[in-house]
Each structure stands twice: as C-alpha cells, then as structure tokens.
Amino acid sequence: MSTGKLEMAEDCLLQATDLSGLLLLYSSLGDAEGITKLASMAKEQGKNNVAFLCLFMLGKLEECLQLLVDSNRIPEAALMARSYLPSKVSDIVSAWKKDLQKVNSKAAESLADPAEYPNLFEDWQIALNVEATLAPKRGIYPPAEEYITYAERSNGSLVEAFKIMNVQEEVPSENGEAAHEVIEDDGVEESQVDTVEVEADDSTDGGVLVNGNDVLTPDQ
Template identity: 35%
Template sequence: FIGACGNGEYVVYSSMALRNTKFGPASKFVWGCDSSTYAVFNGSSKITIVKNFKEKCDYTTSNVDEIYGGTLLGIKSSDTLTFYTWETFDLVRQIDVEASNVIWSENNMVVISSKEDSFYILRYDENEFNECENVPENGVESSFEILHTVEDSVTTGVWCGAFFVYTNFTNRLNYFVGGHIITIAHLDRQMYILGYLAKHCKVYLSDKNCQIVGYQLLNCVLDYQSAVLKNDFEAADTHLVSIPMSHRNSIAEFLHAQNFKKQALAVATDLEFKFILALEIEDIELSYDLAKQLDSKDNWMRLSEVVERSGHINILLECLEKMEDLPGQFFYAKMLGSKDMLAKVAKKAYTEKHFNITFISYFISGRLDDCIELFIDNGRFSEAAIFARTYAPSRIVFVTNLWKKYIDKSDAKLAKSIATPDKYPNLFPEYQNDLMVEQFQRIQLESPMKSSNHDLKNDFKEAISKQIFTYDPNIFKEMNVNMI
C-alpha cells in the first residue's frame, strides 16, 4: 500500500491499481511495522492507530510536534522523543533528544538524527521491555542500547540490512557500517532517498523535480562487510573474489576501521595506503619496498621512525639519506664510528654550505688539515690559527701568516704583534715536543676510530719508551709545501 498525506487529509492506495482503500482527516501519517498498521495525527492532540483499515484506538496526548513510524510509534515533543507500542500504546522509553528524523530497520535497529550535526544508532530489545513489570515514568532504560554516535547529518535514509544508507546536508550519499562512513557519491544537488533494490544493486534517489537517479551499491560488498562484522573471514573471502578491483580500496579502509590491518593490507590497491598499513603492522621489508616505489621524503621519514625502533640500521641510514637529513646522518655516522660515512656526510654538507656539520665531521675523522682549510675558505683566519695552535702546531706558521696578511690592511700594528714559532721560538718553548705529539696523533688517526677514550700524552710517552714511534721532522715540511 501507498500512503499520502497533505492538505489536512490522508489517503491510502493499493500499490498495484492505486485504488483508494482508506482516507480521512490528518496532518501527519506514518506506517507501523507492517503495511496493515499505521497512525495518523489530526493536528491537535489526537493520535489514531488503524489496523487492517479499521480504527483500532484513539489516544490523546499533548505537545506533539511530529510522529514517526516503524517498530515502535515515536512521538516527538520540543526536547524529547517518546516511543510507544502499537498494540496497547504502552510507554517503552522516553529519550531526551531533539530529534529531526527516526528511521527503523527490520531487525530493530533505529537511527535517531539530531539537528544537523549528528545521529545515533540504537538497538531496541523487546525482551527487556516485556520483562519489566513496573515501567518507570520515563520508560525502560535498558530497552534501548546506544551502539554508535556519528558526527554527520541525515536528511533522508534507508536501512539495507546492517547498513544505513543516507544523504546529508553537504549533498553526499553515504552508508554507515561498523562504525565507518563510506561515501558512495558526491551529489550535485539536494536529493532524497526513495529506497534500495537488492536485485538491481542500486539505491534510488529523486530531486525536487522528480528526476530519479540510481547509484550502485554492490551486494557482494555488503555481504563481505556483513561477514567481517561477524568475524567470519572464511565467508568474507568467498565474497571478496566477486568484488571489482575498483572497490577494493574502500574495502581495505573498512577493514582498517575495524582494526583488521593485515587483512586490509592484503586487499588494498593504493600504494600510499598499503605503505601506511605496512608501517602500522611493522612489516619492515614491505614498507621498505613501498617506500622505494613511492620515493617521497614524507614516506622515508615515516619509515625511519619505525626502523629506528626495530634496529634496522642499514635501512635507517638509507632513509636519512633519502630524507636529506644531514644531522641524522652525522649522528649515526658518529655513533657507528664510520670514517667513510663521515666523509660522505662532510662532502654533502660542504656542497649545501652546512659548514658546522662539515667541520665536526672533519674533526671527528681526524681530518685536521681539512678543518683548517674550511676555516680559511670561509675567511675565518683567526679561528684557523687558534685551531692550528691547539691541534696542528705544524700548521701554525702557514696559517698565522695568512691571518697577519689579512689584518695587515686594516690594522698593521696588530698584525706585527702576532708571533710565530719560526721567528719567536722563545715564546713557544714546547713547540718541538708539540710537533712530535702531533705526528704521533696523525699516525693514530689513520687507524679505525675507537669508541673508548685514550689519553694522547700517555700513549705518546709509552710509544717513545717502547720505541714504537720515531719522530720525523721532514714529514711536516713536505705537508706544508703541499698546503702552500
């Protein structure tokens, strides 16, 4: 049957021949849980329940703003929604909510939309109501269980089994299942859901001009998701083979929302989404392969965070290189004591003018001459001279002369006051000993880097006493010539 209501009256037609089977005065009309039962509201205070086209009973109530059909009869007032039984008009439950719509499913699930920004999905338990002997003033609270609170609006909706298909105020056609919203289509105008035909696998909508449009909602997708919600993956796999590849990624998103990450990874087709899933389950090998395919700094950074925790150093070093993270590369090169890595970091840092990283890489590697050259290249002659005095006394004369030449143009008096060991040996009484220690240190630095601490002077004295080391003054002369 078809019910129509307007202009202060209602008419019930047969669906096949559209014959008038019942009519009367009413401002609102709603169907009950089957086509033989409905209720009408006369606009004042009387609600009439009709069964098998015979008026069964009348009830008078106040403050009625709207009535809703379904498993229970819903009556909305200004700030409450009250449910009654169809047979006896017994109070079932009063809910404090400003409802804008109530939509029932065949298995006692109900959607209550509130204003424009949220809706609630509840389950009605008839047994809880029937077992209550003394119904409280506000009804039986345990008769309704809140399953989901969803931050979205509902303009029109229909249940398809365990799936709630609806349109919202932003003109999207969505369906909600298992705590997850999936968008079917973005509508170009406001449309209203007419219903869902399973044999066509389509949900049909109409606009205000009665133009009807159908959108595909595959049964195999719904069956698969229903099986997943029941944790029946054996049945789900039988439906998966029927799902087109174009729908697989939305299926993967659904699985992810249900926290079935491994299953989602097996179904997903989008590389970016697969990468995120692989990271979440810490499948390092797959994450690494996908990162190479995607090759973006953001993804290399995400991967680096995971492999750092898992201890995959080689992959981590590649991540840092792909990210162009020089401080990170320097940190691990220093930690691993790798001169080759430090040399690579120093070269890259020098090219990109990160001279602080270049300098410390040179210094840790024992490349003292390169440290001095870096100072000179940047016009830092005073720092170069002080560094040479401290770590490379064989370079003092060469570097200090450059420094004096540089400042002679602006302050000749200051330039003349700077002494060097070749002209003022009395000011450098330990100079020859310093040269011997430096030469010994350079030999030590040619060996692999050591993680333990050593006292250079004690090592030097021990090498002299055991005649392991012999000082050769000609070495520094040759090195200075090459530097000049």
C-alpha cells in the same frame, strides 16, 4: 631508529638531506665510509659545521684547517693549528696577518710567528714531535665495539705525556754499576762487603775463628 631499522632510517635521512641526523647515525655506528660521504655532501651544501665535524672525526686535520681558512675563519684556524697542527702555525699566522692588515696594521704586527719567536710558544719543539709521532695513526679507525677501550684512556695532555716519556728515557741506571760491586783503581772488581770465613776450632772450649781471629762464644 628507535625500532632498530637503521638502514631504513639512513635512507630516510638521505632523502630528507638531514645532515645532522646522518652525522648522529654514522658517528654512533662508527661508519667511517658514511662519515666520509657526509663530509662531501656537507661541503657541497655549504654546511661547514657538519663538514668540519666529519673531517675532524676522520682525523683529516689538514682539511679541517683548510675548511676554516676557506670560510674566512682564520683566527679559529690559527687556534686549531696551535693545538693539533703546530707545523702549520706559521702559514696560518702569515695569512692571518695579511687579512688583519686590512683592519688594523698594529694588531697584525703583534701576531707572533713561532718560526721567529719560538721562545713565546711553550713546549714548541715537543708539540712538533707529538704531531709527527701521531700523524701516521690518524687514518686508523678502530671499530665502534672498541669504544670502551679508548674511553677509559687518560684525557691528559699529550705534550705532558711526551715530556714524561722523554724524562724516563734519559734517566740512567744507578751510576751505571751493579749495587754490590765497586771498581778499584787497578780495574779489579771487589765486593763492598768482605767475605766472612768461619772455621770450627779444634779445641773443646767452643770458640770459633772468624777470618783467622779467635772469637769467644756466648759460653765464654
């Protein structure tokens, strides 16, 4: 790898079944096909940590969740669902309760289901909207050469960004009217500032008429 012979390095790692090395190689190259194959290899060999990372990088969150459940890591599955797949939380909580009943029934009953207690889950509906919005984009894999473009993006919360976006969409224009117009009772639009008409006076005293009224000039 240090000499740039990546194809040979891949062959060596495959022959040695070095899954961690393959994960490093494929993720560095942005090789989605290689990561997909590695995920299958890792699951077959019971290397769930490597399999999970591969599936996560591929955006296959449902498979990540199922892998945690199959590995009997249901609490971790619940936390992941809350963060990335809120629509799956109720299913995972149900499985968690069933599993926890074997050990501590009171603890099992204390687990809250968002389907029953949405008020206990902050920004719950927004989280569901974020999931639905991003789901179609999870299968899009940008090339590795575009990494810097994505690395410079904000690491802020998607929920917060979604809330800000909704607020901006709901803000109306100022009173729904142009700033320079007012609507009279009879429906006729008039300017807020009366038109000023200036006329030159025929007299020789230098005066002017403003809206028909005689106004003195500085000379007077």
